[in-house]
Amino acid sequence: MIRVGIFGYGNLGRGVECAINQNPDMTLVAVFTRRDPSSVKLVSQGVGVYHVDEVLSFKDKIDVMVLCGGSAKDLPVQTPYLAEHFCVIDSFDTHAKIPEHFENVDRVSKKAGNVAMISVGWDPGMFSLNRLLAGCILVDGADYTFWGKGVSQGHSDAIRRIEGVLDARQYTIPVEDALERVRRGEAPTLTTREKHTRECFVVACEGADLSRIENEIKTMPNYFADYDTTVHFITKEELDRDHSGIPHGGVVIRSGKTGKERENTHIIEYKLTLDSNPEFTASVIVAYARATYRMKKEGLCGCKTVFDVPPAYLSPLSGEELRRNLL
């Protein structure tokens, strides 16, 4: 049995807990929280919840610690800290800061002899893996990543910070026409506006100036100004009834040419359609937690990403079973 710990218990932590329950070779040993442990109710029976301050007393009781904090403030501190004491895995998703995070985690985990996986999930994660594979196969080609339809937490939060807004939910939606052009192998050059639209469902305070709010959303730099944005004002009840899920997904497409005269076109498409973004991310993480455990057992150490893991390490099956049943 692979003994797993969860560090941070929000949507992602709960997803990891559920995913562990689907994998018979794994067991959840403990959940660590910054809140009062008695206030945290798990999905599973019989698993202890502890304050994060107690984590080091579990040093020999946990094979892989899954970090479920945020990329902005939690993981840059927590992952290097815990990698000194545990094999760890996180879903650090600030793309621009991955090299820095890698260096920090690599230094500590190498010194401690632990395996530390970072940036595991679907983007970064499975989408990255598919960009790598497709690019190595179709050397002469172009890459496209479309996100959605799905909820962007960051954009929803940005709307909530506008004066007069009570609550909001933002969907990122790929432009179907652009997708079709890519799928046809046209290899178009697409602007930000041509790739995605943004749709916002906003609950305003009573008496708020709706046209000011709409204008502030649509002109917000970085978040909305470069997109065609639609704003719908709805009631709190409608928001809770119709927009409480956390669906997401997207598609990575590579279109490339082969042949003596580049006469043949090929399209590789990897598409995710997810009812629950955190539960799918958690499922990816748990599969790679198994790989983390395997790599440690093999005597490896240091920081790893999805690029470094032989796919067979994700599976509880033997090489022989995999070749017989899946190859």
Place this chain on the structure above:
Amino acid sequence: MIRVGIFGYGNLGRGVECAINQNPDMTLVAVFTRRDPSSVKLVSQGVGVYHVDEVLSFKDKIDVMVLCGGSAKDLPVQTPYLAEHFCVIDSFDTHAKIPEHFENVDRVSKKAGNVAMISVGWDPGMFSLNRLLAGCILVDGADYTFWGKGVSQGHSDAIRRIEGVLDARQYTIPVEDALERVRRGEAPTLTTREKHTRECFVVACEGADLSRIENEIKTMPNYFADYDTTVHFITKEELDRDHSGIPHGGVVIRSGKTGKERENTHIIEYKLTLDSNPEFTASVIVAYARATYRMKKEGLCGCKTVFDVPPAYLSPLSGEELRRNLL
């Protein structure tokens, strides 16, 4: 530079040659053929063509030998034979015989200290990899593989063996309705007939009994009897004009459930749309030839499949570059 040899020069061998030309870190050293070498004309300038009997004299001049023979008779003999002298890679695609082929190749390559990759292409190959990855992520789910629309060489050959048939081309076509049900997450149980149809374009000899030919095709066991099959009789000119390409492709879909009560559905879809089956297969092989070279350099040996290769090994870029640009 990675020095590559091609053993067998048909459609696949020519595809490998073109793919090597797209990869600046690789160079084609020699092509080996069973035919008279002077009768073989390559796409590239300045590369020697040799009879297969001369292959051992290239022992220290080739880093990876790419085997481009057939799975029925060539590869079961050639791959173990050459794995004693070279690092090799093949596209052995008789799924049921992969375990046996693996054992034969593993024994020889381990003894010789060579790396030998087998069954590289898209199915087996990239489709297998996606079945493995998706199954490890969505543990509670169902797998679907659809092939086509594309030309099946084996089925085309089977038609050509019927008396009165001059030439033929067979397309395998996924049933759109079944595909849509899978994509909607219905996880249906599908019979052979419900998944694919077969469309045949047949050139008959003058005076042949067309209804007998049609009947023989549609009732042919294993090949056509379990499918809804359409037969079109056309002229040799029409066949050459409209059906000379070798397109193929297909899709691997996994649909799975997560959450406390399995309340969330997720779909992972990997889709290939290929103008040229052999050129795409060749492009996959050449990327894995780089991995073969890397594994050998690291001191590994023995038989490997796509399941064993860390994805970063496929790329000429460094780990740092990959993390910065693709993760």
